[in-house]
Amino acid sequence: MAKKTTANRKPAPGKSKGIFRSGWLKLVLRILKLAFIFFVVSSVLAVILFRFINPPVTFLMIERGFERKADGKPWKIDKQWISFDQIADPMKKAAVAAEDQTFLENHGFDFNAIEKAIQKNEHSKKLIGGSTITQQTAKNVFLWPGRSIIRKAFEAWFTMLMDVFWSKKRVMEVYLNEIEMGDGIYGVEAASQAYFHKSASDLNNSEAAAIASIWPDPLKWSPTDPSDYVKHRQYLIKKNMRRLGALDF
Numbered sequence: 275m276a277k278k279t280t281a282n283r284k285p286a287p288g289k290s291k292g293i294f295r296s297g298w299l300k301l302v303l304r305i306l307k308l309a310f311i312f313f314v315v316s317s318v319l320a321v322i323l324f325r326f327i328n329p330p331v332t333f334l335m336i337e338r339g340f341e342r343k344a345d346g347k348p349w350k351i352d353k354q355w356i357s358f359d360q361i362a363d364p365m366k367k368a369a370v371a372a373e374d375q376t377f378l379e380n381h382g383f384d385f386n387a388i389e390k391a392i393q394k395n396e397h398s399k400k401l402i403g404g405s406t407i408t409q410q411t412a413k414n415v416f417l418w419p420g421r422s423i424i425r426k427a428f429e430a431w432f433t434m435l436m437d438v439f440w441s442k443k444r445v446m447e448v449y450l451n452e453i454e455m456g457d458g459i460y461g462v463e464a465a466s467q468a469y470f471h472k473s474a475s476d477l478n479n480s481e482a483a484a485i486a487s488i489w490p491d492p493l494k495w496s497p498t499d500p501s502d503y504v505k506h507r508q509y510l511i512k513k514n515m516r517r518l519g520a521l522d523f
Contacts, residue, residue, distance in 0.1 A: 317416075321435040324415060325444060328355050332452055333418040335460060342458065350458030352468065358447035358523075360475045365462055366446055367521055368482035371514035372489065372507075374407040377446075378521065382408040382437035383430075409433045411449040443523050450474075454492050455485065469498050483511040 331351065339349050370377045376384050387404035405413070412432035417425055436445060455465035462485065466474040470481050477485070484497035487507040495504050 317432065318435060318439075320416065321432065321439050324448070325440050329415050329448065329452060332414050332460075334414060334454060337419060338454070338458065351460065352458050352464045353451070353460040354463040354467070355451050355461065356463040356474050358443050360473075361447070361450055361462060362475050362477040362482065363521070364479045364482035364515070365450065365474055365477050365485070366523070367515045367518060368479075368486040368511055369407065369446065369450060370521060371483075371518055372486040372511045373410065374405075375514065375518065377407050378442060378523070380406055380408075382406060382433040405429075406433075407449050408436055408445050411445055411452070412436055414452045415448060446523070453489060455488070456492050456496075459492075465497075469496075479512060479515060480508075483508045483515065486511055 335351050335353070339351060342348065342350060374380070374384065374387075376387075384404065384406050387406070390404060409429055413419075413425075413429050416432045417428055440448075451461040451463070453462075454460055455462070456468065459465055459468055462474040462477075465485050466472055466477055466481070469485065470477070481497075484500070487500065487504050488495040488497050495501065497504075497508075500508065
């Protein structure tokens with residue numbers, strides 16, 4: 275009787291399953307590797323693209339639009355782009371005074387502010403943020419609203435890219451044109467027209483501070499009909515504006 279050759283033998287059931295699992299694992303790892311490469315390349319290209327092209331719309335604007343429709347209101351995205359040089363200096367200074375006083379010196383992150391926010395949040399139910407203007411711009415332009423760890427990781431990645439590829443002028447320009455300013459109102463030009471009936475190029479210190487004072491909760495607060503708390507914020511912002519002096523962009 276002829277002996278069976280090794281080539282004709284069938285692999286043992288356990289070994290067959292092991293080969294299948296190994297092949298499946300390699301496929302998954304290959305897909306993950308390709309997805310990672312695609313994400314890195316596409317995110318870098320997106321950041322470079324928006325260095326030269328103004329972002330047309332953000333995830334927050336779309337979300338707010340659907341919220342308005344769900345409440346029986348018409349779709350509304352009131353946004354009018356205005357260039358950095360046309361924005362009044364008091365508005366730029368108010369943004370720095372209110373949101374990120376180390377903006378011109380930091381590299382996208384203010385670790386002292388982050389540490390203070392973490393320490394305060396450990397003993398308070400009302401969470402505060404330590405995000406810089408660059409981080410907020412990264413969130414507004416490239417990401418969805420939320421506070422998850424995954425979103426914060428993406429925010430950090432885009433912040434680093436923006437710090438590499440964008441100038442401080444570009445960060446401030448995009449920030450002031452994309453930030454939410456009220457119900458369906460986005461950017462300083464639309465806000466200035468809605469609240470003060472003038473262009474953002476003509477805002478004075480008090481008006482700029484009033485607009486900046488509502489950014490933490492623009493759907494609840496008003497720059498022209500402020501609560502006592504918002505009035506106090508306006509006072510502090512104007513005080514910081516005087517302390518900052520001229521900003522060298």
